[in-house]
Structure formats: C-alpha cells, structure tokens
Amino acid sequence: MSSFFSFPVNLFLGFGILVLLWVVESEWGQHRIVRRLRSAAVACWLLGITVVWSIIGGLVPPQWAVDGSLWQALGFGFFPSSWGFRLLIGCLLAHLSLVIIHRFRLRQYRRDASFLLLHTGLWLALVAGSVGTFDRVEGRAVVTSEAECTTMFLRDGRILPLGYGIHLDAFDVERSPADGSVVQYTATIVVDSVGKHDISVNNPFGIRWYEDLYLTGFDHRHDVERQPVAIIMVVREPWKPVTMAGILLLAAGMLSYAFRRSSRISRQSPHHPHP
Amino acid sequence: MISWSDFPYFALPALAFWAVGAAFSARDNVRHPRTSGAALLFTLCGIVVYGAFIAAFWHTLGRPPLRTMGETRLWYSLFMMLSGAVVYRCWHYRWILGVSLIVAAVFILVNILRPEIHDQSLMPALQSLWFVPHVTVYIFSYSIFGCAALMGVAGLCKRSGSYLPSADPLVRIGLLFLTLGMLSGCVWAKQAWGSFWNWDPKETWAAATWCAALLYIHLRLRHADRWRWPYIWLIITFALLQMCWYGVNLLPSAAASMHAYN
Numbered sequence: 001m002s003s004f005f006s007f008p009v010n011l012f013l014g015f016g017i018l019v020l021l022w023v024v025e026s027e028w029g030q031h032r033i034v035r036r037l038r039s040a041a042v043a044c045w046l047l048g049i050t051v052v053w054s055i056i057g058g059l060v061p062p063q064w065a066v067d068g069s070l071w072q073a074l075g076f077g078f079f080p081s082s083w084g085f086r087l088l089i090g091c092l093l094a095h096l097s098l099v100i101i102h103r104f105r106l107r108q109y110r111r112d113a114s115f116l117l118l119h120t121g122l123w124l125a126l127v128a129g130s131v132g133t134f135d136r137v138e139g140r141a142v143v144t145s146e147a148e149c150t151t152m153f154l155r156d157g158r159i160l161p162l163g164y165g166i167h168l169d170a171f172d173v174e175r176s177p178a179d180g181s182v183v184q185y186t187a188t189i190v191v192d193s194v195g196k197h198d199i200s201v202n203n204p205f206g207i208r209w210y211e212d213l214y215l216t217g218f219d220h221r222h223d224v225e226r227q228p229v230a231i232i233m234v235v236r237e238p239w240k241p242v243t244m245a246g247i248l249l250l251a252a253g254m255l256s257y258a259f260r261r262s263s264r265i266s267r268q269s270p271h272h273p274h275p
Numbered sequence: 276m277i278s279w280s281d282f283p284y285f286a287l288p289a290l291a292f293w294a295v296g297a298a299f300s301a302r303d304n305v306r307h308p309r310t311s312g313a314a315l316l317f318t319l320c321g322i323v324v325y326g327a328f329i330a331a332f333w334h335t336l337g338r339p340p341l342r343t344m345g346e347t348r349l350w351y352s353l354f355m356m357l358s359g360a361v362v363y364r365c366w367h368y369r370w371i372l373g374v375s376l377i378v379a380a381v382f383i384l385v386n387i388l389r390p391e392i393h394d395q396s397l398m399p400a401l402q403s404l405w406f407v408p409h410v411t412v413y414i415f416s417y418s419i420f421g422c423a424a425l426m427g428v429a430g431l432c433k434r435s436g437s438y439l440p441s442a443d444p445l446v447r448i449g450l451l452f453l454t455l456g457m458l459s460g461c462v463w464a465k466q467a468w469g470s471f472w473n474w475d476p477k478e479t480w481a482a483a484t485w486c487a488a489l490l491y492i493h494l495r496l497r498h499a500d501r502w503r504w505p506y507i508w509l510i511i512t513f514a515l516l517q518m519c520w521y522g523v524n525l526l527p528s529a530a531a532s533m534h535a536y537n
Contacts, residue, residue: 040497047490051515054483058476058518061527080474129472138469176396183342183396201399202467214469235469243471247458258451259365 006134007238014131018097025101038098046092053085089130096123114260117253124246132239140216141232143168143189152234162234164192164207171218171228187215187230199232210238277331279345279393285328286352286383292321293356293379297372300363311367318360318372325353339404345393347407348386352379354411362448374418405463409456416452417520419445420488420513427509436502442509443495450488457481468533476526477534480519487512 005013028034036042057079064071079085100119103112139152139160148165170188175181186200191213197205204212212235219229296317303311329349332340340346359375362368385392397406423445430438460481461471472478491508494501523529 040493043493044490044497047486047493050486051483051490051511054479054486055515057474058479058483058523058528059526078474178396181396182399184399184402202403202463204466204469212469214467233469240465243461243465247461247471251455251458254451254454258447 003134005131010131010134014127017094021094021097022101025098026105029102029105034098038095038102042095043099046088046095049088050092053079053088057085086130089126093123093126093130096126114253114256117249118257119253121246121249121251121253124242125250126246128239128243128246132237132242135236135238137234137236139234141166141234143187143230143232144227145169146227148192149232164194166191166213166232168228168230169196171230173218185215185218187218187228187232189213189230189232210240211236277328277335279390282328283387285324286387289321289325290376290380290383292317292324293372293376296321297376300372301369303367303369311363314372315360315364318356318363322353322356322360325356329353341404341406342397342402343393344397345386345390347397347410348382348392350407351382351411351414354407355379355382355415358412358415358452366444366448370422374422375415378414378418400467403463403467405459405466409459409463412452412459413456413520416449416456417516419449419452420509420516423449423509424513427506427513430502430506431510436500439495439502439505442505446488446491446509450485450492453485453488457485473533475533476523476528477519477532480515480523484512484515484519487515 024034025038060071060079096119100116100123103116103119106112109116137154137160139154141149141152141162143149143166145168148167150162150165151159152162153159166189168187169190172186172188173182174184174186176183184200186198186203188196188198189205190196191205191207194207199205199213199215201215204214206212214233214235215230216233217231296314299310299314299317303314329340332349340349355375355378356372359372363371423442426438426442426445430436430442460478464473465471487508491505491512494505494508523532524535529535
C-alpha cells in the first residue's frame with residue numbers, strides 16, 4: 001500500500017510498457033531481433049531458467065536464507081521477492097506480451113483461439129500476481145463479543161482502520177469424539193450495515209468485491225472460562241478479478257489445446273506416422 | 276442404511292466391471308470396433324455401482340462424504356475411472372483404463388484393508404469441495420506423466436524419435452490435468468488462506484513441474500526433428516512431479532510448509 005509501485009503507478013507503468021511493446025511489434029515486428037525475442041527458443045530459455053530457479057528456491061533450507069546471508073545477497077532469500085526472480089517474471093511478461101500482440105495482429109482468431117486463450121490467461125495471472133501485489137493489503141482483526149472491532153493489524157505493526165465495525169455473535173467449535181482434536185470451527189460475526197454472517201475455514205465472507213474476511217484462528221481456552229475470541233484475517237486484493245479472469249482463460253485455453261485433433265508439433269514432426 | 280461395512284459389496288463388483296472394461300480396451304483396434312463400446316459400457320457399469328454406494332452413504336450420513344480420509348478416498352477412485360473413461364472415449368488409448376483401474380484399486384484396497392482411517396478426521400483446511408477434484412486431477416496427471424517418462428526412457432535407449440508422436444498427446448493431456456489441478460489449487464488457496472499463490476515449498480515444486488512440462492512442448496515446437504532433449508525433459512518433468520508429490524516432505528523446508536497436514 002505504501003510502496004512506490006502501488007496504484008496508480010503500477011497501472012500507468014504497466015500500460016506504458018505494453019504500449020511500447022505494441023509499437024515495437026507493429027513497427028519492427030519482422031526485424032530479426034524482435035522475431036528472436038518472441039521465438040520458441042526464448043520461451044525455452046525463460047522456462048528453463050524458471051525451472052532451475054524454482055528448484056534452487058525449493059531446495060534451500062529456510063535457515064540459510066536469513067537476512068545478511070550469502071543466499072540472501074544472491075537473491076535466494078525468499079526467492080519470489082528477490083530482484084533476480086522479479087526480473088525473470090518481467091522478461092516472461094515482455095515475451096508473452098510480444099507473442100500475444102503478434103498473434104492478435106495476425107487476426108486469425110479461430111486458428112489461434114487456444115494459443116491466445118492460454119497465453120493471455122497466463123499473462124493476466126502473472127500481471128496480477130506481480131504488479132498487483134503492490135496493492136494487496138492483509139491484516140488481522142481480533143474480534144470478540146464484548147467490543148466492536150474497527151481496526152486491523154498489519155504484519156509490520158501498523159494499524160489500519162477497517163472502515164466498518166465487527167463483533168462476534170457466536171462461536172462454535174466441533175471436536176472429534178475420538179481424540180478431542182478440532183474438526184471445524186465457525187464464527188458468527190455481525191458487520192455494520194451488512195448484518196450477521198457465518199465464517200469458517202474455507203468459507204470466507206466477501207464484504208466488498210475486493211475485500212474478504214477469513215476466520216484463521218481462535219483462542220483455544222475460550223470454552224473454559226474466557227469469552228470467545230476469533231482471529232479474522234482481512235484481505236484487500238483489488239486485482240482479484242484480473243487473477244480470476246486469468247485462471248478462467250488459462251483453463252479454457254488448456255482445454256481447447258488438449259482437445260485439438262492435431263497439434264502443430266504433430267504436423268511438423270518427421271516421426272509422425274501420418275505426415 | 277448403508278455403512279462402511281457394506282463397502283466391499285459395492286467396491287468389488289465395481290472393480291470387476293472396471294477390470295473387464297480395461298481388458299476390452301486393451302484389445303481395442305480398428306478390426307474390433309465394438310470392443311471400445313464394450314470397454315466404455317463395463318466401465319460405466321462399474322461407475323454406476325460404485326456411485327450408488329457413495330450416494331447411499333451420503334444419504335445415510337446426511338452430509339457429503341468428504342470429511343474423513345476414508346471418505347475422500349472414495350472419490351479418488353470414482354474420479355479416476357471417470358477421467359479415464361473420458362480420455363479413452365476421446366483418444367482411444369488402449370492402456371488408459373488399465374492405468375486408471377490400478378490407481379483406483381489401490382485407493383479401494385486401502386479403504387478395505389485399513390478401516391481405522393474411515394474415522395480419521397480431515398483438518399479444517401482440507402474440508403472443502405475443492406479437495407477431491409484438486410487431488411484427483413493431480414494424481415491422474417502423475418499417472419499420465421509416468422507413462423510419458425517411460426516413453427522417454429524407451430526412446431533414449433532405442434536412440435530414436437519414434438516414441439515422440441505418442442508422447443506428445445500424452446503430455447498434452449497430462450498438462451491439461453496438471454494445469455487444472457494447479458488452477459483449482461489456486462482458487463482453493465484463495466478461499467482457504469486468502470492468497471492465490473504463496474510460493475510455499477509444495478507450490479514452488481509445482482511451478483517447476485508445470486514449467487518443465489511447458490518447456491517440453493516448446494522444445495518440440497522449436498525442433499520437431501530432434502529427440503534427445505525432449506526425452507530428457509520428459510524424465511526431468513516426471514522427477515519433478517515426484518518431488519512435488521512426496522519428495523518435498525523430505526526436505527528441511529517442508530516443516531514450514533502450509534501443505535504439511537500432520
């Protein structure tokens with residue numbers, strides 16, 4: 001929220017880069033450098049680097065990646081937020097943008113439908129997952145039945161106003177009769193001007209199109225002597241519809257690609273039995 | 276009133292139907308066009324018998340049978356055979372019903388031989404409608420990439436690209452299921468944890484696997500006549516799948532994983 005790249009800077013910057021790539025593709029689309037940049041060879045290299053980077057990131061133990069360590073300096077601390085990985089995602093987005101613009105300019109939408117769906121879906125999901133993170137706010141609210149909660153705590157210790165009040169109406173914990181472990185827990189919360197709503201794990205409450213409330217925990221001792229206490233996670237994610245659109249397009253593109261009768265690879269391959 | 280004690284009376288006949296269906300599909304060729312119809316008919320009969328147990332059990336419980344480990348394994352087997360039947364109907368792979376049957380039978384046998392898991396509760400985060408489709412499509416893609424990796428090994432041993440035309444559609448189907456598994460996981464993660472993607476250790480290995488499968492397709496687009504690297508990437512993709520499935524649990528980073536359900 002306080003980042004330099006949060007809205008509207010990220011939107012204007014992204015739009016500017018997209019226009020620039022459109023101009024490059026329309027003016028110099030047949031130049032060998034531009035053709036090379038949108039080639040399958042570049043896609044292979046970018047995907048290969050992503051695989052290697054993810055493997056290293058997946059293998060590095062978390063205790064190696066503390067602040068000030070060599071791994072941190074090399075960009076493998078928490079690798080998705082490292083400069084190198086962000087650069088890689090930027091290159092992937094630029095490559096995808098060139099490829100999509102090129103195919104759109106060919107205007108063969110029926111032939112390229114699955115290609116366009118797949119690549120546009122991935123592009124949208126990557127944009128929302130990279131540029132959109134600067135606008136994401138996540139905080140915790142401690143909700144009780146005694147007083148109305150109107151603020152949330154961010155991870156860095158700051159306190160933000162919720163813009164509405166929440167209090168707890170009821171709290172229910174279902175335990176396993178076998179070992180007493182928690183099977184499910186549900187909080188009934190009352191939100192100003194919205195009313196009463198049940199939330200539980202896997203059942204968040206969408207208070208606004210970009211804001212959801214999640215039940216993440218409770219005070220385990222509440223059923224002994226104390227009043228019930230529910231920990232509510234508040235997530236504001238304005239890029240959520242963009243991510244959802246990306247997911248839907250990617251799924252549709254993959255379905256259309258998998259169910260095609262003949263692929264470009266099959267037609268090109270000298271090993272194909274029906275050339 | 277249907278209970279777990281009735282499960283073998285439905286599961287074993289269903290397995291028998293599926294085995295006959297798989298046997299017919301193995302004989303499927305142009306000279307015996309009726310075998311594919313018989314394969315699908317027997318598979319569907321098994322699905323109906325097995326589905327009847329789930330429906331009756333659902334009615335008895337008064338809730339969807341999705342809460343315990345034993346209950347979710349019911350769905351794995353059903354979806355496994357359903358997906359296998361759809362893929363067989365579309366592409367007529369002779370082996371697909373047999374592979375699906377093996378995976379489904381493992382889950383059924385676990386439920387019959389280990390009755391103590393029937394009442395083992397799932398933790399709250401796993402009690403979601405996304406659980407079964409997410410896990411099932413992933414497991415199905417694992418089996419398909421397993422077949423593709425075998426073709427990779429065979430092709431490298433024979434030093435020939437003759438297996439690639441068969442591996443290409445397998446990777447396309449495997450990638451479809453892998454992508455659907457990943458995307459359903461994203462939507463579920465948003466519902467459960469508030470974020471579509473967290474770069475959790477399991478998700479990191481899933482991303483590596485997905486990119487490796489995409490890399491195979493781009494390699495084939497780039498040089499359709501070269502065979503060595505595509506075969507190698509098929510094997511690498513399968514190795515990454517194993518890391519994503521269970522190998523990640525052996526790493527030190529697994530302790531902090533959101534996917535650790537111990």
